[in-house]
Amino acid sequence: MVDSQGRMSRRWLWRCLLLACVAVGAYVLWDLGRLWVGVWWTGLLPDTRRWASIGFLHGVLIAYGFALVTAALASVVSARRLIRARRRRERRPISARVLALSVATLLGLAMLELGAWGFAVWNRLPPPPPRVPPKVPEARASGELVLLVLGESSAEGQPFQPWFSIGHVVARQIEQSNPGKKVRIIMAASGGIPLASAVAELEYQKQRPDLVLLYAGHNEFQARWGWTRVVNYYADDAFQRPRNGLSDRVGDWTAFTRMIRDAVDIQRIDQPPSPKEIRALVERPVCEPSTRAALCRLFARELESIADWCDRAGAVPIFVIPAGNDVGFDPDRSILSPSALAADRAAFSRDFLDALSLERKDPKQGMAAYRQLIDRQPGFAESHYRLAVLLQADGKFDEASKHYTLARDLDGLPMRCPSEFQDEYRKVAARHPGLVLVDAPARLSAISPTGLLDDYVFHDGQHPTFRAYLALAEDALSQLRSRGVFGLDRSPSRPIDPSETASHFQLDAAKWAEVSRRSASFWGRLGVPRYDGSARFARGARWLRAADAIEKRTAPEEAGIPGLGVNPPKLR
Secondary structure (H helix, E strand, C coil): CHHHHHHHHHHHHHHHHHHHHHHHHHHHHHHHHHHHHHHHHHCCCHHHHHHHHHHHHHHHHHHHHHHHHHHHHHHHHHHHHHHHHHHCCCCCHHHHHHHHHHHHHHHHHHHHHHHHHHHHHHHHCCCCCCCCCCCCHHHHHHCCEEEEEEECHHHHCCCCCCCCCHHHHHHHHHHHHCCCCCEEEEECCCCCCCHHHHHHHHHHCCCCCCEEEEECCCCCCCCCCCCCCCCCCCCCCCCCCCCCCHHHHHCCCCHHHHHHHHHHHHHCCCCCCCCCCCCCCECCCCCCHHHHHHHHHHHHHHHHHHHHHHHHHCCEEEEEECCCCCCCCCCCCECCCCCCCHHHHHHHHHHHHHHHHHHHHCHHHHHHHHHHHHHHCCCCHHHHHHHHHHHHHCCCHHHHHHHHHHHHHCCCCCCCCCHHHHHHHHHHHHHCCCCEEEEHHHHHHHHCCCCCCCCCCECCCCCECHHHHHHHHHHHHHHHHHHCCCCCCCCCCCCCCHHHHHHHCCCCHHHHHHHHHHHHHHHHHHCCCCCCCHHHHHHHHHHHHHHHHHHCCCCHHHCCCCCCCCCCCCCC
């Protein structure tokens, strides 16, 4: 008996030891496996990651459908067999087990649907305020200042990242005014993200910053939906969403399948449209007007959330109102009034193309034709843009600026921050006196030779030139000086030397050539979503020629691109 108990005790001990080893091994595999998978996953090409993710999601959808159909059929068949067996007073243990398993599977799928519905409802609720990280005594003891940079690609300095950005200039000027003090930059900005992602970044901060630089607003639409997305908009619309995969064919039959489809859509966001895809002159918008208004209200709440977080953290917020290239970036989609029927849209397209042809022969008559088209359909962005081009050529810059702005704001696929979103920055600044507001549209217009937001201050549709970034940094520093914070004296600051700054950040010929190639890539990708992308493709080709010329020792200022280089001509 004792031996038996002893053997049982030893067996129990060995089982516990084996279980502990399995648990430790599983934890090690999980911890190391996550690191390995993360390194392996990030090493894959973007297209490979995208299609692997979509394939996995489609696999989940197939498994869901198989489990649903199999469990439903098995429950019916096994229930019938059990009913017959009961009448015959027979035992059917296998049928009973199959029925129990099928019912459990159906209950599990029902819980999955309930969870998907709850997740969708939870996503529509306003998020809680981001927490404020604690102060770090070591950093305060050393006198180190922390600058947190939030936002999109312009915040990180595209196309100059990671060498140069507004944050780099601000940090350097503070250091020069405070010998021995170090400003550490936490670059939490990332290309292609909406403002919501910037708010989410606040939750990951481990240290309380002294300054927070925010530059976001261009991606509020393109970061949520792919470039090919359209909605039923016109009164006679019966447009059907393209069925490009399993998730599109299944659609939003249930809450869970809708969640899978939305996840697949997210994976497709950064996928450019196929060059074979033809866009129409008269298009549909990427979202309904009510959705656009809701996004603007969400944008306002998110701005307020970041400003409030800065107040609670004791950090000085620097908000940059995003400006875009109004002159050089034509609208992606132009739309008519929702009441325009198919025949009206076709007639307007013909009249617009006639005006475009007339413009090339006689600009004055073309200008009159565009004014008539605007009277007929004031919401058609392309008419405003073509009229603005002719007005600029005629020297009427103020009126041209008005129509360039309308062309940007009426774009059915906004890729530049619309005016109503820019206004939310100004409203938040009015409620937070300590906020430093850099009005990029006004500041960059002031240094442009034409007074317009054009190629002299933008390399592409969204990203400023070197001198434009420098001007925005000077504006922020001037406001900081006026408040006497961070050791900056209140005396008027002298303009920052562009040549010395470029030398400090080592912007040599190789980097200028890379800047040109990145700008060429922007124009090449963005030529596809337009009904006529030839002008954008031509811009991309000019940027590639500029990159080749710079690599052959041509100065960036002489490469044939307005605004390129350290000291481009004509800037104010």
